[in-house]
Amino acid sequence: MAIEVKNLTYTYSANTPFEKRAITDISFSIKEGETVGIIGSTGSGKSTLIQHLNGLIRAESGSIKVYDIDLTAKKPNFKRLRSMVGMLFQYPEYQLFEDTVLKDVSFAPRNFGYNAEQAARAAREAIELVGLDYEIVKDKSPFELSGGEKRRVAIAGVIAYRPKILILDEPTAGLDPAGKKEILSLIQHLKSGGIRTVIAISHNMDEIAEYTERVLVLNEGRLVADKTPKELFADKNAFANTGLALPHTANIANLIREKGADIPNTPLTTEELCKDIVAYLGGDNG
Amino acid sequence: MAKDITFGQYYPADSFTHKLDPRAKLIFVTAYITAVFLVKSLYSYIPIGIFLIATVLVSRIPLKSILKSLRAILFIVIFTAALNVFFNTDGNVLVSWWVIKITDGGLLFALRMALRLVLLVIGTTLLTLTTTPMNITDGMESLMKPLKVVKFPVHDIALIMSIALRFIPILMEEVDKIIMAQKARGAAFDSGGLIKRARALLPVLIPLFVSAFRRADELALALDARCYNATPKRTKLKELKFTSRDLVAAVFIVMLIVAVVAVNNSFWGLFAVWGW
Numbered sequence: 001m002a003i004e005v006k007n008l009t010y011t012y013s014a015n016t017p018f019e020k021r022a023i024t025d026i027s028f029s030i031k032e033g034e035t036v037g038i039i040g041s042t043g044s045g046k047s048t049l050i051q052h053l054n055g056l057i058r059a060e061s062g063s064i065k066v067y068d069i070d071l072t073a074k075k076p077n078f079k080r081l082r083s084m085v086g087m088l089f090q091y092p093e094y095q096l097f098e099d100t101v102l103k104d105v106s107f108a109p110r111n112f113g114y115n116a117e118q119a120a121r122a123a124r125e126a127i128e129l130v131g132l133d134y135e136i137v138k139d140k141s142p143f144e145l146s147g148g149e150k151r152r153v154a155i156a157g158v159i160a161y162r163p164k165i166l167i168l169d170e171p172t173a174g175l176d177p178a179g180k181k182e183i184l185s186l187i188q189h190l191k192s193g194g195i196r197t198v199i200a201i202s203h204n205m206d207e208i209a210e211y212t213e214r215v216l217v218l219n220e221g222r223l224v225a226d227k228t229p230k231e232l233f234a235d236k237n238a239f240a241n242t243g244l245a246l247p248h249t250a251n252i253a254n255l256i257r258e259k260g261a262d263i264p265n266t267p268l269t270t271e272e273l274c275k276d277i278v279a280y281l282g283g284d285n286g
Numbered sequence: 287m288a289k290d291i292t293f294g295q296y297y298p299a300d301s302f303t304h305k306l307d308p309r310a311k312l313i314f315v316t317a318y319i320t321a322v323f324l325v326k327s328l329y330s331y332i333p334i335g336i337f338l339i340a341t342v343l344v345s346r347i348p349l350k351s352i353l354k355s356l357r358a359i360l361f362i363v364i365f366t367a368a369l370n371v372f373f374n375t376d377g378n379v380l381v382s383w384w385v386i387k388i389t390d391g392g393l394l395f396a397l398r399m400a401l402r403l404v405l406l407v408i409g410t411t412l413l414t415l416t417t418t419p420m421n422i423t424d425g426m427e428s429l430m431k432p433l434k435v436v437k438f439p440v441h442d443i444a445l446i447m448s449i450a451l452r453f454i455p456i457l458m459e460e461v462d463k464i465i466m467a468q469k470a471r472g473a474a475f476d477s478g479g480l481i482k483r484a485r486a487l488l489p490v491l492i493p494l495f496v497s498a499f500r501r502a503d504e505l506a507l508a509l510d511a512r513c514y515n516a517t518p519k520r521t522k523l524k525e526l527k528f529t530s531r532d533l534v535a536a537v538f539i540v541m542l543i544v545a546v547v548a549v550n551n552s553f554w555g556l557f558a559v560w561g562w
Binding site: 017051054056079082083086087089092094095096097107108111112143157158161 | 297298463464466467468469470471472473474488489492493496497
């Protein structure tokens with residue numbers, strides 16, 4: 001088991017007038033190799049939950065295990081934990097700080113004990129992996145790059161040390177449609193490389209439907225659903241009180257069904273939707 | 287975590303003190319500070335102490351929050367008291383050892399200094415505990431209005447102050463986020479010597495400055511887009527208003543000052559007036 005969370009509860013500013021319960025009694029486990037999406041409206045506790053997974057927030061009650069590391073132990077080995085669990089925050093480009101791209105990408109590998117040469121090699125591989133031209137960008141200041149390029153550099157900074165688990169907090173926020181697609185296919189590409197397990201927070205249901213195998217739904221700090229996207233989006237009223245919406249493909253399928261046409265599946269991608277419609281119309285395979 | 291530090295320490299509660307007009311509170315605090323400095327005899331601290339305890343009770347602020355503010359100055363209090371105890375040589379010598387002479391005058395003076403510091407800090411802390419930073423700025427702006435006559439940019443100063451205050455929690459949140467992000471990348475902030483620790487802050491400070499400048503740019507644009515400062519006379523959403531509460535509080539403050547002055551000048555004489 002890559003991640004095991006049991007009865008996790010956390011409260012911000014406990015014992016003050018500003019006290020705020022963020023997550024309540026959450027339990028789940030994630031197997032190595034899974035791609036898991038976490039969805040929920042603003043303030044539902046998604047970010048708090050993932051920050052627990054690499055020890056940035058210590059559990060208040062309940063237990064968390066990441067591989068063999070027990071995060072509720074008195075002094076877990078944070079360095080080893082964080083080298084196994086890579087975390088990409090929202091708008092990661094705002095965390096760049098070094099004067100050259102190469103130095104910035106080598107920052108984490110250096111922290112995790114790579115020597116200068118190993119770190120430089122790891123950084124080079126990562127920069128190439130995210131699709132940037134190493135020779136052009138390596139000596140540039142990260143602040144000179146465009147928004148999309150900056151985000152790639154930030155991603156390179158995390159994957160350079162080859163974490164086993166990659167956690168992403170809204171990796172596509174603020175990018176244009178082309179940029180979103182590039183980042184998403186990059187993440188898929190990473191999975192075929194060294195990174196085994198991917199956990200991503202997203203507000204974009206279309207992305208969740210298309211790219212994840214399993215979805216955790218949070219509402220007001222509680223885990224309200226843990227299903228495959230197909231199961232989850234098949235239920236028209238799944239998100240009745242959560243402020244979330246179905247992906248467009250499921251919506252269109254529902255609308256067509258309301259008109260009386262019988263589309264059996266819950267399509268998750270545009271191609272699937274087209275296939276289903278063509279199949280209903282009696283065509284062959286689109 | 288920075289999140290646990292509540293800036294300006296405002297403690298929300300529904301009390302007489304909370305509801306006072308911020309201008310009145312600013313004046314009262316000034317009057318209170320004056321009263322504390324007017325004190326000449328140790329006995330004069332009695333009315334001040336009574337007044338302060340009453341104010342704390344009325345404000346419904348838990349004692350714990352008030353004592354927390356004292357923790358910050360504990361060192362200064364002890365340090366000044368110790369200096370006075372050991373090196374003030376007024377009055378009769380009580381203990382004499384090597385160059386150190388502890389005298390009753392020194393002890394008394396140390397006690398007075400410590401009392402003065404503690405009373406000053408508690409009094410001023412009550413202001414920030416019961417008034418939001420925004421209200422304090424509003425109050426200051428209103429009190430500084432007369433300075434407009436000499437072309438002092440009162441409103442601009444008030445705007446600068448409120449923007450600064452407003453952005454402190456935002457930037458603290460930002461610091462929190464950046465620290466988390468760099469920790470996730472393996473940065474260690476709590477190990478190594480002083481220089482190593484200072485260097486470890488660079489990955490936090492640089493993104494923080496970049497983001498502060500970006501926010502300042504955006505804010506300036508937003509102000510421009512709304513034609514800020516195009517109207518010569520700005521109105522307020524929440525007008526400050528004096529109420530009868532402020533009058534009641536003013537009466538108490540005046541009584542405090544009178545009491546301090548009376549006790550100062552003739553402690554025994556005061557009792558004589560009462561016919562003792």
